[in-house]
Amino acid sequence: MSTLTAVLAVLLAGVFLLLGAAKLAAVAAMRQAAAHVGMTTNRYRLLGAMEVAAAAGLLTGLRIPALGAAASTGLILLMTGAVVVHLRAGDPAARCLPAVVMGALAAAHLALLAGG
Template identity: 45%
Template sequence: MGVAQIALAGISCLLLLVAALSKVTEQQSMRDMAAHVAIPWPRYRAIGYLELLAVVGIVLGLWWAWIGVAAGTGTVLLLVGAVVVHTRAGDPLPAMVPALATLASAAGYVAVTLAA
């Protein structure tokens, strides 16, 4: 396990936790975003629970690489979907920065884990 893998896991988990906890605790900003991108609130909140599961998987991946790769790959797919949804909603690039940053860190984590 290398420094890059640990760093990318930490960054990915931090970014995912911020997003997940905002959704799971039903912050008004997340409710507004769900309405903006036309996703029913229960489905949007469910994304928060998937993000929490991804955090658990990435952390476990530090000991069992295959779990981390699975969680990281799922995160990448989830965030590609988020970027598509933001694009369809007509959001400008700055509004997509959190999704793009998390996507980049998760993709990097998967790449580094597979290379190890």
């Protein structure tokens, strides 16, 4: 595994561990975000659990690359869903940018893993 692949894994894991934990804890900003897109707090917590699981998968993937690849794939799907949810909520395309960037980073991580 290259240094870049490991750095991407740790970066993604850190971001999604923080965001996922905030969703699981239902902090005020996350409750507001959930309400904005028409989601219940419990459903948002489920998304948070998936993000925390993906973070764990990315870190485990440092030793077992197949798990890292699965975690990256899951994050790509989650971020694609986030873009769709934001657009359906009437948000401007710019509001989707964080999800697009994180999805692109997850895709880069997956491509690096596939490349050897």
